[in-house]
Amino acid sequence: METTTVNNNFKSEEYFINMGPQHPATHGVLRLLLTIDGEIIKKVEPDLGYIHRSIEKMCERDSYQQIVHLTDRMDYLSSHINNEAVCLTVENALEIEVPERVKVIRTIIGELTRLASHQLWWGVMGMDVGALTTYFYGFRDRELINDIFEETCGARLTMNYNIPGGLMYDIHPNFVKRVKDFIAHFRTKLPEYDRLLTGNVIFQKRMRGVGILSKEDAISFGASGPVGRGSGFSCDVRKHHAYSALDKVTFKEALRTEGDSLARYEVRIQEMWESMSIIEQLIDTIPEGDYKVATKAVIKLPKGEFYQKVETARGELGVYVVSTGTKNPYRLKFRSPGFSNLSLLNHIAVGGKIGDLVASMATLDIVVPDIDR
């Protein structure tokens, strides 16, 4: 997009524009400093920290049970998977073997969380490119999942259902039926998503070839989740480092090689199909048994370092715990997917238009509390 100007009278001038912290497209309090030449973006500089709560520092004073609920408030759209990451770290460190039932339930709810997150993303994605109705269709289906969560976990968003050693309580008796009803419902609604938005010629034009991220760059930028997989980077933690009951199910890792916004979009749509298939494989065979194993009231991790990665709806969440053998972690670092994914925004947005920036940012699926932990 090189614009060479012969006549100096028409020489364009770069200017700054402040996108956010209050802006409809930044989905939260993210501030982007844009350097623009007309409509063409020359530089994007994210300015973070508007809602940084220093969760990592708070973790250093909290017990391991209490840390779990803080992770709800990082990436609130995949709160259950965040909880699971911390619980798995603690369980692995203590070498607790949780019952099969817990593993299966965790996986089912984790996949439901992923579905709910992608549904919300789809709705917001449509809204970012100007199709306002998608928002409501996405939310309609997400409400059903939230109802399942509310019935079993007691909360719709920040569930805190996992505890180190298992689950806070057993699943609700209605859980299995509700999940099955939901899957049956959503199998009819997901094709509608495609008909309304994916196939739309305007949408295709807006997304195809926009915000291209090559595979090498995706790896180098530490992109994970659908962002990495849209570029052909096979980074599904569920495949490569299976946890909970994910080693018992078969599913296809959604991969695209194009690396543009449309590829990232399609990866998420395919992931919704795969998540539904994972749930269907597990929902009928939830093993009987306890929903938790007893842990000590005060959990002390052995001296050492522990790392656990899980696949949230946004990508790879890593929990790095340095323990000195006390009841609090010495240092706890969350490697959040959104942080790495945001760092590549400048790379993919430069040279595009303002509309392209909004579209590619929507496909990065940024949740700001995940970045500002």
Place this chain on the structure above:
Amino acid sequence: MSYFGNIAKGIKTLLTGMSVTGKYFLHSRKGAITQQYPDNRETLKMFDRFRGEVVMPHDENNEHTCTGCQKCEIACPNGTIEIIWDRQVDPETGKKKKMIDQHIYHLGMCTMCGLCIEACPTDAILWAQNFENSVYDRSYLTKVLNKPGSKVKAGIED
């Protein structure tokens, strides 16, 4: 003639999209998912596990089961619960026993994580399904969970 082919294909995809919204438009009468909240208060029932606020159930003799063990206070990540207690002579056994004076619950600081209720050995505190917690002053959010004059149920030990 891919030029005209593209136009035809494009128009077809646009019409497909319009058929989706059009279908919902025609079924809008019964398909609406709006909950008209203050109007549907009678029928709106929360799930029984819904975490609205922490309450302490009292029985008909104004007795609760809180022994003042403070496990909930320790479990709480945010300092939501404060228990003011002292040792009093139990009138039945004659021994000195830990008794709560006030079980203070700061709803404004609560994140509804549920750790206190998990931690409680005597099930003295429970979740209530009330979700209409808005008040005009922040100080109303600080609640004393044990009722005035209440005492611990006989035979409850931690």
Place this chain on the structure above:
Amino acid sequence: MDLMKVIKTEFMTNEALQNLISSWIPELEFNEEGSQFLNITVQPEQLHLLMSQLKTNSETNFDYLFCLSGVDWGKELGVVYHLESTTHRHIIVVKVKTEDRENPTLDTVSDLWKTADFHEREVFDFFGIIFNNHPNLKRLFLTEDWDGFPLRKDYVDEINMVIK
């Protein structure tokens, strides 16, 4: 999908990795105690050399820096790099420590992994570790005039920090 075929399974065990890496730079400390990965402790001067070797060597090929964390070890400040190879799927942890708490300086790896750009800014923000040759080293989350580095163990803020 033919993408799956690209992934070679030349997985190297921790032992093999240790033998290979110690042949490059002899003064490295290897440690597997208390961690599920192989830990390498490297001197700050050799950090960049080791990292570029780890990335470019075709046998190790650690091209995916998935976690970069600053740690305050009490006496020293340090950075922990978690590396994974997307082709061989082995994982390694590299640690680097510096005892200079006043003016801790390490080499940047952002020229090797672009993700380190943001992660190193985060570490600079919270631990005050200065990365040489970093393209844009300035505060990321906190304001420019923030006093101190909050994730250090000796950081005190009596107003905002609630200590239990």
Place this chain on the structure above:
Amino acid sequence: MNISLSITKTIYELLLGFLPEGYEAVADIGAMVVIALIYLGIFAVAGLYLVLLERKVAAWFQLRIGPNRVGWWGLLQTMADALKLVSKELTGTAKADKFLYNLAPYFVIVSALMALAVFPFTQEFQAFDINIGILFLMAISSIGVIGILLGGWSSNNKFALIGAMRSGVQTISYELSVGLSLLTMVLITGTLQLSEIVEVQKNGWLIVQGHIPAVIAFMIYMIAGTAETNRAPFDLVEAESELGAGFHTEYSGMKFAYFFLAEFINMFIIAAIATTVFFGAWLSPFGITESLPWLGAIWFVGKTLVLVFLMMWFRWTFPRLRIDQLLTLEWKYLLPLNLLNLVLMALIVWLELTIQF
């Protein structure tokens, strides 16, 4: 042929009856003022109800209920909104060009209202029947963009400026398609006067008379017309997710309401032009209600509302185009097709292949 001046004439004669001899000029001006006031009253309210309709239709597309609190079925909702906007404080940026900043909303609303004058709602109910009706409409509808440009530029906000510049680019481009697609139909009618265009359609609506090229012209007209009114999928001027609110970011209170109302009146105008030119204005299908001339207004408004609904349907279904795609659509697709269509229509008229009843 001056059949449709009778509403003006009626009022003029009424006024003349009150006034002494020799005051014809006063009566003339008085009649104009009265008609202007009537139109202003009708269309201010109609605009508000269009807003309500839009909100209701949007709600139905989106599985919602829509406004239903103020008045029965929410019918007074937009009235209440308008009252609120009237009572709001007018804020603005400190460094705005005050004169142009205040002028811009009036530009937009006045040009929108002016266009209403020429529509033949029924045979009699037409305020101003000039012989260059269509030309007048096209001219007036492109004045509105000056208001948008002024508003965006003078409010000293970068988002508003980007919005305004987009608006300029967009309107200049799509003006062509609107003009050419109407010109295609003028080939059949042979006149620019709206009343005569209606007269011609007594032999069948123009979309039937002109069949294939007329349908193509209608589709192009609808696309370009939607773009003219800056509505989704061409709402780059406002582009909520990109520019916040676009050109009217810095406007508040009644000044914002003028922009808002003008958008809806413009939508009505675009649909009304289509009704007049393609769908026989106040003529009923197959002449079923020709014996009751006053029913024409209902037919006119009914047809217009169907087209307005179509535009709403577009808005609530399609994603927004990007600015370069917007121009690609116009210059690479609509314009060549339009020119081709014009030739086709000329051929059809020349060979007398039009369908006449």
